[in-house]
Amino acid sequence: xxxxxxxxxxxxxxxxxxxxxxxxxxxxxxxxxxxxxxxxxxxxxxxxxxxxxxxxxxxxxxxxxxxxxxxxxxxxxxxxxxxxxxxxxxxxxxxxxxxxxxxxxxxxxxxxxxxxxxxxxxxxxxxxxxxxxxxxxxxxxxxxxxxxxxxxxxxxxxxxxxxxxxxxxxxxxxxxxxxxxxxxxxxxxxxxxxxxxxxxxxxxxxxxxxxxxxxxxxxxxxxxxxxxxxxxxxxxxxxxxxxxxxxxxxxxxxxxxxxxxxxxxxxxxxxxxxxxxxxxxxxxxxxxxxxxxxxxxxxxxxxxxxxxxxxxxxxxxxxxxxxxxxxxxxxxxxxxxxxxxxxxxxxxxxxxxxxxxxxxxxxxxxxxxxxxxxxxxxxxxxxxxxxxxxxxxxxxxxxxxxxxxxxxxxxx
Numbered sequence: 001x002x003x004x005x006x007x008x009x010x011x012x013x014x015x016x017x018x019x020x021x022x023x024x025x026x027x028x029x030x031x032x033x034x035x036x037x038x039x040x041x042x043x044x045x046x047x048x049x050x051x052x053x054x055x056x057x058x059x060x061x062x063x064x065x066x067x068x069x070x071x072x073x074x075x076x077x078x079x080x081x082x083x084x085x086x087x088x089x090x091x092x093x094x095x096x097x098x099x100x101x102x103x104x105x106x107x108x109x110x111x112x113x114x115x116x117x118x119x120x121x122x123x124x125x126x127x128x129x130x131x132x133x134x135x136x137x138x139x140x141x142x143x144x145x146x147x148x149x150x151x152x153x154x155x156x157x158x159x160x161x162x163x164x165x166x167x168x169x170x171x172x173x174x175x176x177x178x179x180x181x182x183x184x185x186x187x188x189x190x191x192x193x194x195x196x197x198x199x200x201x202x203x204x205x206x207x208x209x210x211x212x213x214x215x216x217x218x219x220x221x222x223x224x225x226x227x228x229x230x231x232x233x234x235x236x237x238x239x240x241x242x243x244x245x246x247x248x249x250x251x252x253x254x255x256x257x258x259x260x261x262x263x264x265x266x267x268x269x270x271x272x273x274x275x276x277x278x279x280x281x282x283x284x285x286x287x288x289x290x291x292x293x294x295x296x297x298x299x300x301x302x303x304x305x306x307x308x309x310x311x312x313x314x315x316x317x318x319x320x321x322x323x324x325x326x327x328x329x330x331x332x333x334x335x336x337x338x339x340x341x342x343x344x345x346x347x348x349x350x351x352x353x354x355x356x357x358x359x360x361x362x363x364x365x366x367x368x369x370x371x372x373x374x375x376x377x378x379x380x381x382x383x384x385x386x387x388x389x390x391x392x393x394x395x396x397x398x399x400x401x402x403x404x405x406x407x408x409x410x411x412x
Contacts, residue, residue, distance in 0.1 A: 001042060002104045003402060005031050007060055008048030009112040014068045018295045021234055022322045023137050027109040028069040029202055033395035035062050042403060047098035049121050058095040073298040102129030105402050109135050113159045126166045133169035133402040138177050138319035142184060147238040149271045161190055169402050170196045173320040174341025197401040201320055202391035204329035210299025217300065219291050221262050222307060228262035230308040232323040236270035240314040240355050247361045248286055251369065257287060260369060261309055264291045266301060305330035310368055310375060313337060314355045321345040328386040333378045335364045349382045
């Protein structure tokens, strides 16, 4: 039996972007960990189903995946476009056909919820005796369409209505997403064959090689006081940068700029944020107290985590919250939203607030700005108590789910 890991959507993303977002980082890390972890006699192979030949899926070599992820996390932005494109889209005929046979398992780590071609090919494989497993990161476009682009929401629900009945094993990273999914599917009369499996994601990335000396991006204050706080996320409405801007404005008004750390926001600029960017420009980025960085390689992101005073993550909803566990793995306190799967990611090691309340968020931020002893105490608790999860451990949980015998089909 071969476990075929679908990576077509990951490779396509890499051809169009300089750096990974959370879902793509999870997908690449898991793909590589699965290759390392699968026990004999099981074989792990990789394929592209959505963008394969007309005759069917094509095989993707492990080295191609590893090189693409390396380019995505460490190459300089100026050189990345050509490197990423050539890795993610080799010449026609270069990839062999993927020989997926009855009894094999196809696992989609980053399902292309826009591709009806993928849906049709998966359905044909399932009808031919292939088992299908899917990692579902969230159903945000169904639950909160106003946070997403219209082209995403238009396809997302009908695609999942069509695909979920084909899925033998559904995997997600939090009980919050599993509950949301089952509640929606029950109300929408969409059958789910087996109970949803929840796995705990790896805690952090391994930074690529970089300079030995500290080399923070231009404009970031490296001094201990007031230093900077770190907010890692794509800039989009759901991530709640508007709240972050309001909280920092209030803190500066109350305490004065000399006592308030910079807020360093790392991530690509996404969608539906033109008004936010205009507001930032209008207030001169709060006199330089807010910094937006994109195209940051992993070695420099690691330096930012290691050098910040604390991290801030006010997202309205997350299926998990990888920046939360990254912060904790680097030994830094995270002030985090209490919504979705974020409390499952952070456990007892974060300070939580309602992302709809500027007052609560301000109180959390000012608490650690005004009391160095409180920040020291909470940070020490993180370093003493947080237990990292390796990507190999996540891969073993995924393998246990997808390789387990499939019982009678039933709804959750």
